[in-house]
Amino acid sequence: MSPTGVRRAAGSRRAAGALAVALLVTLSALAGCDAGGSAGSGGPGHPGGKEQRKAAQPATVRLPPRGAGFDYQIGGAYPPPKGVRIVGRDRSDAPAPGLYNVCYVNAFQAQPEERSSWPADLLLRDAHGRVVVDEDWNEALLDIRTPARRARVARRVNQWTDGCAQKGFDAVEPDNYDSYTRSRHLLTADDATAFMTLLSRHAHARQLAVAQKNTAELAGVRRRAGLDFAVTEECGQYGECGVYAKAFAGRVVDVEYTDAGFRSALAGWGDRLSIVRRDRDVSTPRSKKYVFVRRR
DSSP states (O other): OOOOSOOOOOGGGSOTTOOHHHHHHHHHHHHHHHTTOOTTSOOTTOTTHHHHHSOOOOOSOOOOOTTOEEEEETTOOOOOOTTEEEEEEETTSOOOTTSEEEEEEEOSEEOGGGGGGSOGGGBOBOTTSOBOEETTTTEEEBOOSSHHHHHHHHHHHHHHHHHHHHHTOSEEEEEOGGGGGGSTTSSOHHHHHHHHHHHHHHHHHTTOEEEEESOGGGGGGHHHHTOOEEEEESTTTTTOHHHHHHHTTTOEEEEESSHHHHHHHHHHHTTTSEEEEEOTTOOOTTSTTOOEEEOO
């Protein structure tokens, strides 16, 4: 199903005060797990173990060019500005001809207008039976706690991915990978990684590259999850660009929503990453709020 509302940026949901040192420590631990360690790796008896051991291996996919001009258009498609080579658009829109196109899919949460179309038992519920909601966006979290439920949710999301492939997109961007951090401890990082692995395997079979959206704390296990590059929001603002650059060998596209974050990203990574300054509503040029500035 195509979303009926204008898509939104997740920048305002980011945890203010994220510390790069803490993230690097986390990455070190995760990298150990990815290399064969047992901590959180989904070993025997773990709910996501079997899925996670079957690492999603990319088929022949086209990756975005490093350091190329980027525009984030998930709030509505419009002719890309001069110099743009990579475009992110919602799955309801068509790709931009001749450019590298990334298809936005809300994979881990149900948008308000789509919530009623999801089976009730696939919406995450607390001990009292209440649906767990991301209050910033009024989106119900999807229940990916078991292999069976992950498979059912993935079947639906994979249909959207198929639509992206049919339209001619080059990659898919499954949003809300970090929804487990808003799940009131009902979901875990292992649940998220196991589910992402399912999505990545399917996308690769459709010759689509897969972007990790934010979630710096899981960048160290990106190979296990089958992730090819990163789409980040405000990595300059929160001092996370280095985490993504290391994990993805510089194949990172970043959108900043403040002048300060944009300057920070450019100062540290302007010669390596694809960085753009957009307004928080990622609006179209018809809007008075529209902002688009990229590295010159």
